[in-house]
Amino acid sequence: MSFELPKLDYAFDALEPHIDARTMEIHHDKHHAGYTSKLNDAIKGTDLEGKTIENILINLDMSNMAVRNNGGGFYNHSLFWKVMSPDGGGKPTGALLDAITDAFGSFEAFKSEFSNAAGSRFGSGWAWLCVHNGGKVEVCSTPNQDNPLMPDTGCGGTPILGLDVWEHAYYLNYQNRRPDYVDAFFNVINWEEVSKRYEEGK
Numbered sequence: 001m002s003f004e005l006p007k008l009d010y011a012f013d014a015l016e017p018h019i020d021a022r023t024m025e026i027h028h029d030k031h032h033a034g035y036t037s038k039l040n041d042a043i044k045g046t047d048l049e050g051k052t053i054e055n056i057l058i059n060l061d062m063s064n065m066a067v068r069n070n071g072g073g074f075y076n077h078s079l080f081w082k083v084m085s086p087d088g089g090g091k092p093t094g095a096l097l098d099a100i101t102d103a104f105g106s107f108e109a110f111k112s113e114f115s116n117a118a119g120s121r122f123g124s125g126w127a128w129l130c131v132h133n134g135g136k137v138e139v140c141s142t143p144n145q146d147n148p149l150m151p152d153t154g155c156g157g158t159p160i161l162g163l164d165v166w167e168h169a170y171y172l173n174y175q176n177r178r179p180d181y182v183d184a185f186f187n188v189i190n191w192e193e194v195s196k197r198y199e200e201g202k
């Protein structure tokens with residue numbers, strides 16, 4: 001059994017003008033496909049074969065760079081596609097909004113902290129919103145394809161929202177203007193999906 005590249009729930013151009021079709025196509029069909037096949041190569045014939053991706057990441061030997069980079073890449077992008085939607089944007093509601101308000105003071109303050117985490121990540125990486133046992137939420141960021149499920153990343157809990165800030169995620173449309181890309185991301189966040197993951201992860 002091996003990992004499969006998940007299909008998108010929407011067309012490549014569905015997130016325009018916020019994220020352009022060409023970027024989505026290359027990002028999914030080339031980058032994510034590459035992480036998926038390299039992950040499969042890296043675990044083939046090892047005791048990681050047949051385990052869930054969550055199990056692999058939680059128990060990861062961080063010196064295993066092939067699984068760290070490609071397992072992270074596989075998981076991170078699988079989450080990323082799901083937390084975006086052409087019908088996205090706006091604000092969360094219910095228990096997730098309450099948790100965000102408790103943690104940051106307001107949705108706007110959360111947006112500012114998340115955007116800062118995304119903007120200040122030097123080089124390549126991800127910004128995250130994570131939920132801890134009990135329902136508390138936290139913003140953090142990781143380098144490269146690291147993920148909060150992995151040991152000792154400085155991020156903890158279960159990621160429920162992730163933003164890819166590698167240049168391959170935005171360069172065609174935004175060039176060096178990462179802050180504009182981060183702003184645009186807020187117009188496509190699928191808060192319904194993030195709320196579902198919050199309920200499952202808390």
Ligand code: MN
Nearest residue numbers: 031164166169
């Ligand atoms: Mn990416």
